Amino acid sequence: MRKQKLITQLTGFILFGMLAGCATSAKDTRDPMENWNRGVQTFNDNLDDYVMKPVAKGYQWVTPSFVDRGVTNFFSNIDDVGVTINDLLQFKLSQTGMDGARFIVNTVAGIGGFIDVAEMIDLPKHNEDFDQTLGVWGVPTGPYLVLPFFGPSSPRGVGGLIGDAAMNPISYIDSGIITGSLFALNATDLRADNLGTEKVAAEAAVDRYEFFKNSYFQRRNYLVYDGNVPEDEEELELDEDYLSPVSPY
Incomplete structure (x- = not known):
C-alpha cells in the first residue's frame, strides 16, 4: 500500500x-x-x-x-x-x-x-x-x-x-x-x-536555479555513461565538485 x-x-x-508548465513559454527546451x-x-x-x-x-x-x-x-x-x-x-x-x-x-x-x-x-x-x-x-x-x-x-x-x-x-x-x-x-x-556543499552553489552560481538544473543534467549523463560522455551529449563543463551526488535539499 x-x-x-x-x-x-x-x-x-x-x-x-x-x-x-503548459502556460509558460520556455527558453530552455x-x-x-x-x-x-x-x-x-x-x-x-x-x-x-x-x-x-x-x-x-x-x-x-x-x-x-x-x-x-x-x-x-x-x-x-x-x-x-x-x-x-x-x-x-x-x-x-x-x-x-x-x-x-x-x-x-x-x-x-x-x-x-x-x-x-x-x-x-x-x-x-x-x-x-x-x-x-x-x-x-x-x-x-x-x-x-x-x-x-x-x-x-x-x-x-x-x-x-x-x-x-x-x-x-x-x-x-x-x-x-x-x-x-x-x-x-x-x-x-x-x-x-x-x-558545506551549499557554499559551492552560492559562490559559483549567478542563477541558483539554472546552476542546479545544469548540474543535474550533467551529472546524470556522467553517471549513465560512466564518465565517458559523448561530445554531443555534453552541455557544459563543470568542476567535479559540482558532480556531487548530494541534492541541494
Whole structure:
C-alpha cells in the first residue's frame, strides 16, 4: 500500500507540473515547466532553511563522529543492495560480483554495515541507481522536473526513484513507524554530512536555479555513461565538485 501511495503521489506531482508548465513559454527546451519548477525549488529551499538544515546541524552537534560515520556506513551498506541489482540489470557482471561481495562482507564482518570493512580490503563503493539503468536501456531523460521534497529530477528520474524504493530493503519492513524513522534518519544524516556543499552553489552560481538544473543534467549523463560522455551529449563543463551526488535539499 505504501508503494502504491508513493506512485500515486509522484504521478500527481508530475501531472500537476505539466499542467502548470503548459502556460509558460520556455527558453530552455529541456525545461518546459520552468514556472512550476522554480516555485517548487523555492518551496524546497525554504523547507531546507527552516527544517532540514537546523535538524541536520542539531544532529551533527549531538552525534559523536564515530556514530555519525557508523550511521552513514549503515545506510551505504543498505544502498549496496540496489547498487548490486542495478549492476546486474546493466550487465556489469564483474561489478555485480564486487558490489555483492561488498554487501556481504560489510553485513557480516562490519556488524550490519556500521563498519566499512570492504573499503579496508579494496572493494570500492560504486554508484548505480535505477535511473542510470533506464538510461543505459535507452530511456531518454525527458524534461527537467523539480519534485517537492526530492529536488531536481525528470520523468525518467521519477521512474528511478520508484525502482530504487522497490530495491531498498527498508521499504519492506512491516512497520510504517520504523520505515519512516529510518528514512528520516538517512535524510538527516545525509544532510548533516553535506552541510558545506551549499557554499559551492552560492559562490559559483549567478542563477541558483539554472546552476542546479545544469548540474543535474550533467551529472546524470556522467553517471549513465560512466564518465565517458559523448561530445554531443555534453552541455557544459563543470568542476567535479559540482558532480556531487548530494541534492541541494
